[in-house]
Amino acid sequence: MGERWWQWLRHPRLDSLPIGPTARPSLTELAQQFKTDKWGLHRYTPHYEHHFGPWRDRRFTMLEIGIGGYARKRGGASLRMWKAFFGDAQIVGLDIEDKSSVEEHRIRTYQGSQTDPAVLERILADQGEISIIVDDGSHRPAHVRETFARLFPRLAPEGLYAIEDIQTSYWPAWGGSADLHDPATSMALVKDLLDGLHHEEFPFLDEGYEPTYTDLHVQAVHAYHNLVIIEKGSNREGTNSTRTPRLRPGAPPARPVAEQRAPYRHQP
Numbered sequence: 001m002g003e004r005w006w007q008w009l010r011h012p013r014l015d016s017l018p019i020g021p022t023a024r025p026s027l028t029e030l031a032q033q034f035k036t037d038k039w040g041l042h043r044y045t046p047h048y049e050h051h052f053g054p055w056r057d058r059r060f061t062m063l064e065i066g067i068g069g070y071a072r073k074r075g076g077a078s079l080r081m082w083k084a085f086f087g088d089a090q091i092v093g094l095d096i097e098d099k100s101s102v103e104e105h106r107i108r109t110y111q112g113s114q115t116d117p118a119v120l121e122r123i124l125a126d127q128g129e130i131s132i133i134v135d136d137g138s139h140r141p142a143h144v145r146e147t148f149a150r151l152f153p154r155l156a157p158e159g160l161y162a163i164e165d166i167q168t169s170y171w172p173a174w175g176g177s178a179d180l181h182d183p184a185t186s187m188a189l190v191k192d193l194l195d196g197l198h199h200e201e202f203p204f205l206d207e208g209y210e211p212t213y214t215d216l217h218v219q220a221v222h223a224y225h226n227l228v229i230i231e232k233g234s235n236r237e238g239t240n241s242t243r244t245p246r247l248r249p250g251a252p253p254a255r256p257v258a259e260q261r262a263p264y265r266h267q268p
């Protein structure tokens with residue numbers, strides 16, 4: 001059985017049956033073709049295909065942090081893979097190294113650190129609304145957290161935000177920690193988002209607790225081995241607890257991000 005069938009069996013969707021003349025290469029096949037380690041060393045592409053598949057024919061802008069090749073000239077494998085997968089998307093890459101040599105039609109690069117607010121602002125100003133962000137940059141938890149805090153509030157309302165290689169949370173040499181409850185890791189951010197997803201169930205909700213931006217705008221957190229994909233959307237379903245009304249239409253709107261101490265709770 002071919003790779004495409006295995007993928008389909010893993011995430012069956014009627015509109016993506018891998019048969020007929022219209023069958024297109026899977027993301028895994030494209031990863032192999034363009035030689036990005038998102039398949040092989042890692043096993044990310046089936047998960048991406050599952051979440052990004054509905055975007056395949058849409059016109060939108062995607063940002064990937066980390067273009068690849070490090071200080072050498074080569075790199076850009078994943079940008080070319082995304083371009084081939086998304087037929088009509090603008091693919092933007094950010095890297096601390098100069099990767100302008102990988103630019104081509106629908107691929108644009110920026111040089112700068114993922115924690116530099118100036119370059120992030122420049123990308124947003126130039127490229128407009130971004131619907132998908134993939135953080136495959138330094139993988140240092142402090143950077144991952146800072147980038148997320150800056151970019152998630154600016155992501156399109158129904159956007160997706162992926163964090164790769166989140167295992168560095170557990171690796172002290174990468175700025176992670178052997179303490180599973182360390183609040184400064186990327187995984188701690190993910191756990192915080194999961195709590196926030198359930199903020200309407202907090203027992204102290206009616207005692208002046210003010211929901212954070214992510215409490216109100218993270219709709220789902222999909223965790224896979226070393227990869228997390230966060231879905232943005234409205235998180236105001238209400239609770240079935242008798243303590244609070246099922247729906248709280250009068251709930252105050254989220255305060256503008258600039259006024260909040262942090263978009264998520266446990267900013268170390």
Ligand SMILES: C[S@@+](CC[C@H](N)C(=O)[O-])C[C@H]1O[C@@H](n2cnc3c(N)ncnc32)[C@H](O)[C@@H]1O
Pocket residue numbers: 035036037038064065066067068069070071075076077078079094095096097112113114115136137138143
């Ligand atoms: C794992 S590689 C990216 C691989 C590529 N996305 C792919 O799948 O083919 C990581 C890249 O992040 C870049 N990088 C490292 N630290 C960074 C930072 N602070 N800001 C932006 N990019 C960074 C490196 O130069 C390197 O090119």
